[in-house]
Amino acid sequence: MNAIARRIDFMSHSPGGRKLLTLTSFVLPILVWCFVSYVPFVWHPKVLVEVPGGVDYFQPGMLVDKDEFAEQLKEMKTQGLALPEGKPANPIYLPAPHEVAKALYTSFVTPPPQADAPWLHQSLWHSIQVIFWGFVLSSIVGVPLGVLAGTYATLARLSEPFIEFFRYLPAPAFGALAIAVLGIYDGPKIAIIFIGTFFQQVLIIANTTRKLDGTIIEAARTLGTRGLRLITKVVVPGILPDLYRDQRILLGWAWTYLIVAELIGTSSGITLFITQQARYQHFDNVYAAIIIIGIIGFGSDLLLEKLGRKLFPWDQAQKRG
């Protein structure tokens, strides 16, 4: 918890209050969604036709605009034909919570439409692998470079202006180039995640390194530490808890590049699933897939946070959190 909240916001004080707030932050949007979905007069701009009556183009299960339905109803009344029947409904792109909840389950157990297409869990696993490799490759280069740039001002001046320029270039802009170089499968997708992560990573980690208390480094020097050991024995352990936090944030950014990355070349992974389901207008499945991405991202971050507390018992910033 931050210093400001501690001083001016009293509800966030007690652990019970905090848990309640966390829960409510999820319950509130779901309540809004339920409200819009289940209370007929709230929005419901469409009518779901149940009985076509005399209207020749109406079919049961068809969604028509409210105005159009009212017009046809009037028309049938004047012509004395059978009246159509229907009930207010939301557009197809806003399924109700229970439909999405059902889809969350059925999308895993329903076999894919084509025999050679992947199941949902296979798509997900594929996406996770793309993220993993993009992030790991970026970190292998980006973390050491960031630490070095944060330690040696010369290296920072040499590298950071260009990186600063490059980070403004949208990663997807390199899609076509990535395909030309790396083919149409996973290569360009990993490259997009890499480009999206790497440049931010170097700058953020260099900045974190610079914030390390200079007294600690001086103390180490007076104890006879010099050269590379100053980095491995003092700088790296000194920034480790903050570096870990940075990496968690960067991993979140890597996830946001996933969908764009997977559209490049042959669509794959969870993106392929989402685009196909959207094409068939199975929007409940689309929402389910989006929610699954959220759960995986948020869940893995929660786990990493817990792990961080175990790994860095001395880190007070995390303890207060």
Next chain:
Amino acid sequence: MTNYLDQSPAVRERFDRIKQRDVILEVKHLHKRYQSPQGETEALRDINFKVHRREFVCVIGASGCGKSTLIRTLAGLEKQTSGEVLLDGKPVEGPGRDRGMVFQGYSLFPWLTVKKNVMFGPQMSGFGFDAAERDARQWIDLVGLSKFENSYPHQLSGGMRQRVAIARALVNQPRILLMDEPFGALDAQTRCKMQSHLLDIWRNIDITVFFITHDLDEAIYLADRILVLKPHPGEVQEIIEVPVPRPRSSEQFSSPEFVATKKRLDDLIHPPVDPNSAEAHDDDTMKKSLFRMTDVMDSVE
């Protein structure tokens, strides 16, 4: 009124003994200038002094007089513009384990336990884990923190952290212990305990102490000699031989020698203000600008 220059025979004899010991640290014509946005600043000008083996020297001066620059130069953390710093006759180049340093702020490694913090120095100089651990235990015991050897720094009080910092500096067996206002951030009571603790340590081991402070009492209580620095630029104003006999105790704070020395230090550090100076003018306007904002009858005195 006792003069601070008067020394009892015992004290004089002690100073004679000290002067016969080897010179550990010698500073010759030390100058330090650096560039700042306001132009070139002269931080230190022609500093000269010698420190003998097992001597306790304090440096005192108003803030901004270059105390920190001086000790950081001795530690090798900053480079002098000209002049020489000789340790055992050899010029100092960069930081080294022959000079231990205790900083004012918390300089312990927060990711290491007390024991690992103290083991850091020996391990850096190539000792194996067991040897380093043995040495560390001995010094942690000396500062009385054996019970806390597996605690992290953030679990300790301010005074305990500085004791660890002292143990960590001493485990390397330096020739001289440089202390940069080490007790400045502690409360009065803890500071008092730490001072007598430091004197105990100094008495029992072969160490020379070079101690920076802005607290006059602290300097007189601890030091054999006090080096008074004058600000803008930092120059040695006087080197005072403290006439207070050893062993020191807090009862001596009111002894004539102590009071006389303190008076002298006070005069040096807070010289009588020239009535035409900017400072005097500032004092004047401060008094004038005070006006009553309460009921005349409602006096607090």
